[in-house]
Amino acid sequence: EDLYGVKRWGAGYFSIGEHGNIQISPNHRKPDVYIDMAEVLAEMEAEGIQFPAVIRFHDILRSQVEILNETFRDTIETAGYEGEYVGVYPIKVNQMREVVEEIMDAGEPYNYGLEAGSKPELMAVMAYNENPDALTILNGYKDEDYLTMALLGRHLGRKMIVVVEKFSELEMLVRLSKKYKVDPMIGLRSKMMVRSTGKWSSSSGDRAKFGLSIAEIVNAMEYLKQHDMLHCAKLLHFHIGSQISDIRKVKEAITEGARLYAKMVQMGMPLEYLDIGGGLGIDYDGSSTTTDSSRNYSTDEYVADVVYGVKQICDLEKVAHPNLVSESGRAITAHHSLVVTNVVGEINPGATDFDITVEEGEHVLVSNMRELVGANDLHPQERFNDAAAYKQSAYEAFKLGILSIREMAKIDTMYWLVLTEIHQKLDEETRQIQELEELEDTLASQYLANMSIFQSAADTWAIGQLLPIVPLTRLHEKPEVRVSIADITCDSDGKIGKYIENNSISDNIPMHRLQRGESYPIGMFLTGAYQDVMGDMHNLFGRLTEVHIFSHDDEPGAFYIEEIVPGHSAEKVLETMQYNTDYMAKMVKKAIDKQIRKGNLAPREGVRWTDFYERCLAGSTYLRYDKKA
Numbered sequence: 150e151d152l153y154g155v156k157r158w159g160a161g162y163f164s165i166g167e168h169g170n171i172q173i174s175p176n177h178r179k180p181d182v183y184i185d186m187a188e189v190l191a192e193m194e195a196e197g198i199q200f201p202a203v204i205r206f207h208d209i210l211r212s213q214v215e216i217l218n219e220t221f222r223d224t225i226e227t228a229g230y231e232g233e234y235v236g237v238y239p240i241k242v243n244q245m246r247e248v249v250e251e252i253m254d255a256g257e258p259y260n261y262g263l264e265a266g267s268k269p270e271l272m273a274v275m276a277y278n279e280n281p282d283a284l285t286i287l288n289g290y291k292d293e294d295y296l297t298m299a300l301l302g303r304h305l306g307r308k309m310i311v312v313v314e315k316f317s318e319l320e321m322l323v324r325l326s327k328k329y330k331v332d333p334m335i336g337l338r339s340k341m342m343v344r345s346t347g348k349w350s351s352s353s354g355d356r357a358k359f360g361l362s363i364a365e366i367v368n369a370m371e372y373l374k375q376h377d378m379l380h381c382a383k384l385l386h387f388h389i390g391s392q393i394s395d396i397r398k399v400k401e402a403i404t405e406g407a408r409l410y411a412k413m414v415q416m417g418m419p420l421e422y423l424d425i426g427g428g429l430g431i432d433y434d435g436s437s438t439t440t441d442s443s444r445n446y447s448t449d450e451y452v453a454d455v456v457y458g459v460k461q462i463c464d465l466e467k468v469a470h471p472n473l474v475s476e477s478g479r480a481i482t483a484h485h486s487l488v489v490t491n492v493v494g495e496i497n498p499g500a501t502d503f504d505i506t507v508e509e510g511e512h513v514l515v516s517n518m519r520e521l522v523g524a525n526d527l528h529p530q531e532r533f534n535d536a537a538a539y540k541q542s543a544y545e546a547f548k549l550g551i552l553s554i555r556e557m558a559k560i561d562t563m564y565w566l567v568l569t570e571i572h573q574k575l576d577e578e579t580r581q582i583q584e585l586e587e588l589e590d591t592l593a594s595q596y597l598a599n600m601s602i603f604q605s606a607a608d609t610w611a612i613g614q615l616l617p618i619v620p621l622t623r624l625h626e627k628p629e630v631r632v633s634i635a636d637i638t639c640d641s642d643g644k645i646g647k648y649i650e651n652n653s654i655s656d657n658i659p660m661h662r663l664q665r666g667e668s669y670p671i672g673m674f675l676t677g678a679y680q681d682v683m684g685d686m687h688n689l690f691g692r693l694t695e696v697h698i699f700s701h702d703d704e705p706g707a708f709y710i711e712e713i714v715p716g717h718s719a720e721k722v723l724e725t726m727q728y729n730t731d732y733m734a735k736m737v738k739k740a741i742d743k744q745i746r747k748g749n750l751a752p753r754e755g756v757r758w759t760d761f762y763e764r765c766l767a768g769s770t771y772l773r774y775d776k777k778a
């Protein structure tokens with residue numbers, strides 16, 4: 150039974166192995182070769198790597214690059230399409246150097262290129278896309294330096310296409326290319342009329358942030374003609390938003406974009422490329438439907454709709470088939486990384502041990518609540534109503550000074566006991582009563598995960614994005630408890646609110662009971678797109694340690710840790726906030742020395758405390774729990 154839907158969202162890369170561990174099949178060409186997650190965790194432990202950590206499966210990155218490029222190639226061939234596919238990877242989705250290098254390496258046979266959306270990203274793509282046959286697409290708002298850098302790229306013989314987002318950029322580009330005596334390759338971004346579904350739908354429509362209106366596109370052509378630069382117009386670009394959940398929106402966008410492309414060519418623009426942007430979705434919740442966290446189509450279907458859609462319109466309009474460019478980032482990177490961490494504690498409102506035996510002269514509210522304990526003959530709803538009413542009255546009485554703190558503690562303890570008993574006795578019929586059904590959530594524990602949602606899963610907090618969370622081991626054991634997952638930031642928002650369970654979305658998730666002395670490792674999956682790089686420094690937790698895994702080609706299931714990138718130390722994150730950690734260490738040492746001089750601390754002890762402070766500065770920002778539940 151696949152309670153957590155691993156197979157559904159795992160896209161062939163993740164499943165549950167026979168020993169109840171997550172297993173990874175990172176190479177799409179070898180679907181029956183698995184890496185056992187328990188072995189990965191053991192290797193990490195042997196290397197002294199602490200939780201939380203990001204694990205990157207580089208073979209998954211390569212697989213995704215190959216799948217996208219080969220699907221386009223095959224479909225183009227089958228369709229008799231006359232252009233080529235020359236995709237680019239938008240580095241904003243994950244700018245990690247190792248990720249970009251791996252993608253470029255895997256994409257080389259396909260002349261797969263890069264996309265940049267800002268000046269620093271442009272600097273990176275200048276250095277990392279040396280292939281003269283691959284495109285470099287330059288999006289985002291631009292200044293003189295940005296455009297001049299693109300012209301440098303032209304001097305270096307690169308296919309750098311500046312995508313004009315607003316008209317003034319075109320004027321600046323024309324002026325600079327005259328100054329530097331080099332022809333730019335120009336793309337025009339169109340504001341699309343089709344509106345996508347989901348969380349990124351504002352990327353199109355009249356009020357979209359980027360792109361030219363149709364009138365501006367016509368003006369751009371006149372402007373280029375006036376400056377004798379019409380031959381530089383090479384590409385039409387559009388992007389209707391990320392994570393397009395409904396394939397019909399893709400079809401609509403292709404129809405609109407291809408028609409516009411054809412009309413621009415007929416008008417006299419010598420375009421060669423049609424760039425359809427990003428948007429290829431990921432099935433995060435495994436439902437294959439149009440929820441915000443899923444999509445109702447496959448990569449094959451997406452590619453077919455693009456290729457056949459553009460072909461049909463260009464044939465009708467008697468315009469040569471353009472080379473196709475797409476800027477898929479999410480689809481390339483989402484699967485390849487996950488955050489692994491351990492549960493370091495449990496918060497359960499009803500778990501406190503407190504003596505509830507009868508005491509002489511106790512308040513009547515205490516004895517009233519006690520009568521409900523074990524009163525299994527009472528109708529559950531009546532029992533629930535009484536317990537809630539007694540608890541409310543008890544709080545009022547406590548506030549007025551009528552109940553003692555011990556009495557209040559007893560009432561609280563008994564209240565949770567009664568709720569637990571009611572919940573255990575619910576049957577088919579009483580479970581239908583809403584208040585009683587909600588007891589499931591009320592009684593759910595919170596498992597404290599050693600991580601920061603703000604650092605590692607920003608979109609779950611910011612826009613309610615769903616990411617699968619699964620115990621990494623013990624998956625052959627039936628989970629006994631329902632919990633929600635909270636992080637270790639001091640922010641009540643630092644929680645996961647939605648979970649995948651049995652092909653639907655729950656407010657809490659079944660997990661195993663924690664066992665003393667044993668670590669309970671959990672994984673947050675599909676974090677490779679955006680989540681890896683968008684995190685913030687809330688509470689100064691900083692970046693996680695990273696483990697880069699490669700599989701051995703000749704030994705099925707074997708892998709090696711190719712690189713360990715240490716996470717931020719406390720020192721490092723403090724320095725980003727302008728602290729001078731040498732000065733801090735000096736100040737703490739001075740305070741310790743003062744206590745030594747006063748005779749309050751032995752010199753030897755003082756040295757130990759000084760060392761301890763310095764060790765913590767150099768140490769991890771996350772909790773240092775190992776084998777503890």
Ligand code: PLP
Nearest residue numbers: 388391392427428476477478479
């Ligand atoms: N291209 C542009 C212009 C974008 O704005 C984005 C992201 O929204 C992308 C490409 C990447 O999109 P995705 O991650 O959906 O593939």
